[in-house]
Amino acid sequence: MPGPEDDLALLVRAAQVAGPIALSFWRAQPKAWDKPGDAGPVTEADLAVNDALQTLLTGERPDYGWLSEESEADAARLDARRCFIIDPIDGTRAFIAGQEGFAHSLAVAEGDRIIAAVVHLPAMDLTFTAHADGPALLNGAPIRPSDAGISGARVLTYKSATDPEYWKDGRTPPFRREFRPSLAWRLCLVAQGRFDAALSVRHVWEWDIAAGNLIAERAGAVATDRHGQPMRFNSPRAMVDGMVVAGPRLHGELRAGMA
Template identity: 75%
Template sequence: MQGPEADLQLLTEAALDVGPIALRFWRNDPQAWDKAGDAGPVTEADLAVNDALLARLSAARPGYGWLSEESEANPERLDAEHCFIIDPIDGTRAFIDGQEGFAHSLAVASGDRITAAVVHLPALDLTYAAHEGGPALLNGQPIAPTDADIDGAQVLTYRGVTDPAHWKGGRLPPFQRQFRSSLAWRLCLAAEGRFDAALSLRAAWEWDIAAGSLIAERAGATVSDRRGGRMRFNSPRALLDGMVVAGPRLHGQLIAALA
């Protein structure tokens, strides 16, 4: 019988199965090239993982739509009741550089909401998971965000966020900026309380955020777009208006401070 719990089990098994595929290429000089339209780098590992996930997941759920960073757009997904939203390797630049912080990001959307999600980092042996109605787990153990205040908070974001133009009155709040290449992992690090927040003011692809958004939400974080609105997935453009992910108190402070 299908449902969020069964979908989570499927996603977990699939993520664990493709980890060794990625690791065969990692630190082994994989072929890499830049995608058209300044869309960033891709490697032969991204495509191999994507092919394996497409075969595994589509066979298990033939009626589900498919949205992946490394697949051609398929408009039929918009009419599907459920849709896989996949980033085969999130943090491709870290992968190319031989860093450990790359992830497989797998989610199922039911309508416009995420109902099952896994973020797996094979080089670090970390598996974050959640389904609608259940807890957020890291390697089987429950996780929760911090209850930090904005003063001195450790925020995972990119350098451009510190531009005073993004903040009311041109005043950058007194948080500390940190960075990780994988956007999906940033959400999970905020969900488990290793950092206080994950923030992006740029438009973001759904496949980068889908899985981590549910994990953070089920952990107890407040998850929204940059304007405080609810994220909606499996949209025609597959783009989200940034993200703000933090414990409820800090989330409210960040939203209030943004221009």
């Protein structure tokens, strides 16, 4: 069985393949449509990247399971010792709008834990990486989260997460809400210390956060579901019940204030 560092090297190679494919469609008016069930938009670029990644990754690791936002669900992944968890383009709305903030999110799970992860933003030439036995890196340099407390913290989340119903005694903490389109990128921005926390009070898809979860943890952040429990991956529903990702002090303060 390959080591985590071997799987990471494969994911980096795959991201380097995915980037030029996505950029060939970016700002070129790619065909786009809405997925059924109000599941959001998809483009021909998402599918092209997905096909290339699946061919490369499963060709190299045919015994690994496959979970991707843009592939049909395959229950066989649940029986595999390791599983790829992939979002071909995270931040599709930003991609369609011609914005730079879209990412390829690539991870390998062993059991229910992530052991190798890459988040690659090709339009910005940013590559975040981590494996289970090594540091979190941005373009090869180590990264660390901030040590901010809750007052004035810059928290990446959506507007409804600040609604009083989600906070004890209806008191939203005194943080500053900000937003970036890609969930995977949000977790990496916290790992990098450019923002102080990433928060979701709603369920999140595994493919959006699997890679960023490991990168944040290996950087030194605490990454849990909204109840403070470790995130678990390659589950039957492929969803995690919210997320709280921040440096240790701020993570504890956010969790203490949540209803």
